[in-house]
Amino acid sequence: MIIRLLARRPVAAGIGLIAALALPWLIYPPVAMDIMAWALLAVAVDLLLGYGGLLSFGHAAFWGTSAYTTGLIALHTGLPFPVAIVGGALAAAALAVPIGYLSVRLSGIYFAMVTLAFAQMIYFIVNQWRDVTGGENGLQGVPRELLGADLSDPFYFYYAGLPFVLLGLWAAWRIVRSPFGQVLVSIRDNPSRARALGYPVDRYRLLAFVLSAALAGLGGGVFAISHGFASLHDVYWTTSGQAVMMVILGGIGTLWGAVLGAAVIVTLNDYLATAGFEETGIVTGAIFVLIVLLFRKGLWGTGRDLLTAARARRARPAESGEDRKVEVATERPAAVAERSGG
């Protein structure tokens, strides 16, 4: 009963929304905002990786570019922060056009390396251009202006920043579910065939890349306003790496898995900061290895499989369920959604 209920889209979305709204009550509000911002970045990476088959190792470029752009707009123009965030996301998208144009022709490890290289170039520029970016000191003292409202309390700011994240997540979901998303999946599975069917493969990939960058930028903007600064760390490759790690933890090609992955990593980092371990890297690394080994499809993917398997067993209790499992293991997220939605 519960299982069937959980699988219904409005119910699941409702639970997700309640969880998002309740988050700052359960954990420290700035950390909650971090989770939401990182979730956007992870979803952006998953959009490319899970649906486009392109592993970007350079999303820090878009996240960071937006963080700095948002910060600069908020700092120098005094415009309300939503304008700054939108400006940041647009800057990230604009940057993604040339980078994407040059990278989407490649795939696999080459694509990952080229995006990493571009991201490092952006890092270099941000580090060097200290009159504008503040170099390694970062861009400090970014205000949170919103029509005179006092948002200095991170608890209230969370609710001011949340709409952007929800908008971004909704956009990602729409993209994946749209005909565009379906074409993207077909390109991922068989680019030659998609080309033969008349789809301009590179252009589809480029658009996916730009959309993904815009989402990453949205997250970066929220992050910069939430923390009140942008730092070199935002454009460093470890940020890209962390986003990829979130996606793998949550489950590639699951979209919501990336959100879950972000929640796990951010909470873990936050917990380890005061836990008193000296080797935080070893702890995060071990957890990563364990999850990859035990949950091959990530937390979300494995959970979803278990749920579907449980439903199947309930629906056809007489059968052994052996052949059923095989089918479950290969089905695509879209197929699940279709069956559960209606």
Added chain:
Amino acid sequence: MKAKGLSIAVVTAGALLAGCGGGPGGGGGKISDGGVTLAVLNDQSAVYADLSGKNSVTAVEMAVADYKAKYGDKAVADKIEVISADHQNKPDLANSKAQELYDRRRADVILDVPSSAAALAVATQAKAKKKIFIDIGAATTELEGKQCNKYTFHYGYNTYMLANGTGSTVTADGAKTWYIVYPDYAFGQDMNKSFTAAIQKAGGTVVRSDPTPFPNDNFSTFLLKAPNLNPKPQVLGTMQAGGDLVNLVKQYNEYKLQDKGIDLAVGLMFITDIHSLGPDALAGTTFTDPWYWNANQQNRAWADKFMAKTGTRPSFAHAANYSAALQYLEAVQRAGTDDADAVVKELEGHTFNDVFADNATIRAEDHLLLHDVELAQVKPSSEVKEPWDYEKILKTIPAEQAFQPADGSCRL
């Protein structure tokens, strides 16, 4: 699960309410929230873990013990707690942890915070929350410059002190011509500027200064160039830090530049760097150290106590954390309260001597701690008598010469 979630929510709500109710000068009580809480926020797992890290927490605990022993029943702060957090060298984590420490864990003061982006972010939080922040680990002069604020103090060292101490002293001692290599980012550029100014003031010339990529493994282009410059430089001044410094020094030794008459002076080096490289790799190198454990009997006695607790010798950062915690508690004692504004007033302009800081003043204009610093030279291993005995003190640079004059860029 549900019950747990609920209880967390209740606790959170409670903490939020408490956070709003408390704050600076909270009512009639002398000590807010039932005690004084010192929080050490630093890097306990990444590059600065050895320099400061967990052992700084121990140093702060030593300061608390000494304060209690000194004042006994008369101590204004009778209940003192030391807490810590690891920012993993991530500015964003430092930022949210600082908020959490001030708001929810009731920290009255945050100490340490290495790396400049993290330090400046925490300074912004200190200003917003009106709570005290004493930075030790970061080198940026912005903390007492444009981005200074009433509640932030900078304690121990900064880029100006490092550059000026080494640059002017080495030049005054006869090495008039310099070749400077610096990593091409804000820290390196600042160091290059400060060094050049100090060298010229002392009557020397900078033959050439070259930016190097950052990070970089291969410095051969620059090192091979050095002996052929005209006039030939007497000193190679390197502003590299950490892993880059290690590479540069190794290559400097491989090319035997010292035999070619070019000495090495290092902008930023800590005893932990000498320890990891081995003294022979750096022997003869001149650098400025804010504090050295074996410089005198008083330092050594403290270092022995520190070693009994941690099993290692203290770096300057450990001693500075001890001193900062002690001076904070002394200020609380004088003020008779832990109210941030009252303690700031006590700290401003305060002059003192302690294990870390000789002839020390906390400058009222910009909250920079001025104190005597050491010009040190790395000993060759033949002269090293015991573990960590790496430095020969060439001279003590008096406080007023060691640090920059207040330039008016700070408005508290």
